[in-house]
Amino acid sequence: MTDVLTPAQRSYNMSRIRSAHTQPELRVRSYLHGLGFRYRLHGKSLPGKPDLVFARARAVLFVHGCFWHMHRCKRGKPVPATNASFWANKRRLNVERDRRNRKALRADGWRVFEIWECHTRDEEKMRTKLEPLIGFLRAAIERRFIEHRPAGSRPSNSSRTSEASRRSSVSAARAG
Numbered sequence: 209m210t211d212v213l214t215p216a217q218r219s220y221n222m223s224r225i226r227s228a229h230t231q232p233e234l235r236v237r238s239y240l241h242g243l244g245f246r247y248r249l250h251g252k253s254l255p256g257k258p259d260l261v262f263a264r265a266r267a268v269l270f271v272h273g274c275f276w277h278m279h280r281c282k283r284g285k286p287v288p289a290t291n292a293s294f295w296a297n298k299r300r301l302n303v304e305r306d307r308r309n310r311k312a313l314r315a316d317g318w319r320v321f322e323i324w325e326c327h328t329r330d331e332e333k334m335r336t337k338l339e340p341l342i343g344f345l346r347a348a349i350e351r352r353f354i355e356h357r358p359a360g361s362r363p364s365n366s367s368r369t370s371e372a373s374r375r376s377s378v379s380a381a382r383a384g
């Protein structure tokens with residue numbers, strides 16, 4: 209075994225451990241949960257079983273393993289030395305299925321977000337990559353505040369107060 213093959217084989221071995229709760233996924237979940245976002249896991253009724261489902265905002269997040277989903281990074285490129293064409297084909301099929309799933313979800317009104325395994329290894333990078341999702345979720349929360357106010361009625365002092373406190377908790381989350 210040469211040094212050239214080692215990373216490929218390591219990637220391959222790691223990717224074979226197909227878990228519903230991978231380390232990258234746990235890192236993403238813990239960060240978003242810490243910001244106050246709530247979600248369902250592995251929406252089984254949805255195309256591609258998205259890892260995180262934000263049902264009220266109608267958004268999903270996939271946490272993709274770089275190897276299986278062929279990311280353009282050093283983890284996404286290696287091909288196992290044995291039976292290379294078999295694995296290359298299998299991964300290509302994954303990528304095609306990902307595309308079909310995204311299309312089906314969008315057609316059904318879902319906003320689809322994705323993050324790659326390699327982007328979750330560095331906290332700062334992960335935050336940056338999750339910004340579009342977080343922006344979308346916060347916008348959805350803001351819309352709900354407006355939608356939930358009864359049409360044509362002025363908010364009373366008490367509801368204004370509770371709304372103000374909810375807004376301030378959102379700002380706090382944003383600041384953090």
Ligand SMILES: [Zn+2]
Pocket residue numbers: 274279280281282283284324325326327
């Ligand atoms: Zn990657």
